[in-house]
Amino acid sequence: MIRVRGLKKHYRVHKRPPGAAAALKALFRRDWQTVKAVDGIDFELGAGECVGFLGPNGAGKTTTLKTLAGLLHPSEGEVRVDGHEPQRRESAFLEKIMLVMGQKQQLLWDLPPAETFELNRAIYDVPKDVYRRRLDELVTLLALGELVNKPTRQLSLGERMKCELVAALVHGPKVLFLDEPTIGLDVSMQVAMRDFIRRYNQQTGATILLTSHYMDDVEALCPRVVVIDKGRLSFDGTLASLVQQVKPEKRLTLRFASPTTRAQVEALGTVVKFSAAESELQIPAAQVSAVVAKALGTLPVRDLNVENAPLEEVMSELFARTAADTRSTEAVR
Amino acid sequence: MSLWRPLKVLPTLMRVGFAESLAYRAEMIIWVFATTMPFVMLALWSAVAHAAPVASSSGRSWGSAEFVAYFLTMFMVRQLVSAWAAWEINFEIRQGTLAMRLLKPLHPVWSFATSNVAAMPLRAAVSIPVLVVLFAVGAHRQLASDWRLWPLVPFALLGGWLIAFFANVAIGSLAFRMEQSLKVMDVWFTCFFVFSGYLVPTDLFPPWLRAVAAYLPFRYQLGFPVELLLGQHELGSALRMLAAQWAWALGLMTVALVLWRLGVRRFQAVGG
Numbered sequence: 001m002i003r004v005r006g007l008k009k010h011y012r013v014h015k016r017p018p019g020a021a022a023a024l025k026a027l028f029r030r031d032w033q034t035v036k037a038v039d040g041i042d043f044e045l046g047a048g049e050c051v052g053f054l055g056p057n058g059a060g061k062t063t064t065l066k067t068l069a070g071l072l073h074p075s076e077g078e079v080r081v082d083g084h085e086p087q088r089r090e091s092a093f094l095e096k097i098m099l100v101m102g103q104k105q106q107l108l109w110d111l112p113p114a115e116t117f118e119l120n121r122a123i124y125d126v127p128k129d130v131y132r133r134r135l136d137e138l139v140t141l142l143a144l145g146e147l148v149n150k151p152t153r154q155l156s157l158g159e160r161m162k163c164e165l166v167a168a169l170v171h172g173p174k175v176l177f178l179d180e181p182t183i184g185l186d187v188s189m190q191v192a193m194r195d196f197i198r199r200y201n202q203q204t205g206a207t208i209l210l211t212s213h214y215m216d217d218v219e220a221l222c223p224r225v226v227v228i229d230k231g232r233l234s235f236d237g238t239l240a241s242l243v244q245q246v247k248p249e250k251r252l253t254l255r256f257a258s259p260t261t262r263a264q265v266e267a268l269g270t271v272v273k274f275s276a277a278e279s280e281l282q283i284p285a286a287q288v289s290a291v292v293a294k295a296l297g298t299l300p301v302r303d304l305n306v307e308n309a310p311l312e313e314v315m316s317e318l319f320a321r322t323a324a325d326t327r328s329t330e331a332v333r
Numbered sequence: 334m335s336l337w338r339p340l341k342v343l344p345t346l347m348r349v350g351f352a353e354s355l356a357y358r359a360e361m362i363i364w365v366f367a368t369t370m371p372f373v374m375l376a377l378w379s380a381v382a383h384a385a386p387v388a389s390s391s392g393r394s395w396g397s398a399e400f401v402a403y404f405l406t407m408f409m410v411r412q413l414v415s416a417w418a419a420w421e422i423n424f425e426i427r428q429g430t431l432a433m434r435l436l437k438p439l440h441p442v443w444s445f446a447t448s449n450v451a452a453m454p455l456r457a458a459v460s461i462p463v464l465v466v467l468f469a470v471g472a473h474r475q476l477a478s479d480w481r482l483w484p485l486v487p488f489a490l491l492g493g494w495l496i497a498f499f500a501n502v503a504i505g506s507l508a509f510r511m512e513q514s515l516k517v518m519d520v521w522f523t524c525f526f527v528f529s530g531y532l533v534p535t536d537l538f539p540p541w542l543r544a545v546a547a548y549l550p551f552r553y554q555l556g557f558p559v560e561l562l563l564g565q566h567e568l569g570s571a572l573r574m575l576a577a578q579w580a581w582a583l584g585l586m587t588v589a590l591v592l593w594r595l596g597v598r599r600f601q602a603v604g605g
């Protein structure tokens with residue numbers, strides 16, 4: 001469905017230090033700098049896949065999404081979305097896709113969202129009966145009710161974001177690019193959005209590429225993740241293999257029936273968190289059984305839990321490694 | 334740019350655009366106040382003509398009645414041949430919000446055009462009291478008496494609006510390349526005020542300045558429809574002016590769409 005080969009997007013930006021002298025100098029001679037937002041990436045997405053596209057700020061995620069949606073022209077490389085070259089922005093392509101950006105809105109600010117939905121119906125030439133059925137489904141799933149008839153400016157951020165999703169889905173896109181769809185939403189609204197996106201993916205078979213800084217979004221929705229950092233891909237695979245590769249150690253959480261000393265806990269492994277009532281340990285995966293047995297034998301354990309390291313930590317570790325690799329490469333040069 | 338989809342979407346775009354113009358009615362009224370310069374010029378030129386009629390180099394005599402008819406008609410025509418797409422385009426390019434329009438299978442120029450046109454009924458409504466005054470003071474007697482000119486009026490008004498709109502799109506599209514494209518709009522407006530007949534009827538220009546105005550688009554945007562309504566042209570001259578006006582409209586449309594197409598390639602969809 002989506003094929004990216006050697007994609008590069010470089011920008012030439014004006015560079016000027018602060019100060020009047022620099023401003024004066026820039027009048028006569030401008031210094032330019034090339035920013036490599038995306039620097040040669042390859043990946044593919046099959047039809048119906050829901051993939052997390054992860055990376056730190058400025059990694060190139062949004063640039064890639066905008067290129068896939070046809071908003072940006074690649075500097076180099078080849079991009080195909082369902083057989084289309086996105087930058088040509090053919091109607092047949094635009095009818096199949098949608099990009100939802102958590103920080104940009106398409107809803108008409110002073111009119112109710114229902115007006116934007118109707119406008120999109122007309123623009124995408126959706127038959128009226130299909131539109132009514134789809135809108136009813138979306139409004140019910142997102143529990144919007146009469147909110148769609150209130151002016152957009154009077155809606156809360158979460159309500160607006162739900163309406164943005166409806167506006168984006170009125171034409172039933174086959175490919176959905178979601179850029180931070182849950183940004184700024186409260187926890188319950190995030191859960192509602194995740195449920196909705198999962199259901200849309202399952203019911204319509206739409207292909208979804210999602211960026212988010214909330215790892216809960218990724219864990220809930222994306223069996224596969226593609227990680228980009230400094231414009232280059234650093235990982236492409238399942239979430240489980242990412243964790244296995246980056247932070248294979250397990251987290252053992254112990255809750256105690258009576259107060260315990262730090263020394264007693266340290267005897268079991270690396271302590272991540274400690275309190276007299278509850279502690280968290282990091283232990284090699286191969287030693288889980290042995291450590292659990294030892295803990296049960298030597299400590300007043302009331303309850304225990306073994307799980308992978310939190311995805312946030314896995315990502316931090318991965319980004320830190322990439323940064324260190326870049327520094328060492330630059331040092332060698 | 335295929336025409337089928339825009340024509341199909343047009344009624345919805347117009348309905349939504351009208352609803353938006355109603356939502357922004359306060360801003361609209363403030364904008365209308367900004368176009369009251371013809372009333373100031375009316376007072377000024379009427380005072381001048383009160384002493385003695387003003388003779389133009391073409392031989393026409395401008396008395397108070399002519400100035401009243403000219404500037405009242407000027408106010409009403411201005412409501413119908415104005416566009417503000419340059420501000421919208423400039424803003425959306427700089428903020429990156431144009432991205433949301435570019436994602437849809439409808440050329441954004443259609444949306445900007447309909448949002449401008451859809452506000453016209455409201456702006457035209459503002460002209461009603463002025464029209465009443467025009468009749469009340471007898472200035473309607475200055476309107477064209479040759480009935481053959483009247484069928485040309487809708488085309489002249491449309492041509493004037495097309496010039497205004499595509500000049501806006503062309504200048505707005507400069508924001509793809511320039512940081513301050515609205516400064517170009519300021520220059521356009523300065524020339525517009527001088528050469529369109531907005532402040533001074535071009536008939537009162539010295540011959541060399543009138544010749545310059547004939548080679549610029551501004552008179553065709555505003556002055557010509559007013560002159561046509563006031564019957565200041567014979568049919569032959571009116572048709573020649575109309576042809577020149579539409580040549581400007583089509584020329585500016587071509588320039589605007591080329592600038593847009595070249596600019597969109599450079600669009601960086603900043604933010605978010």
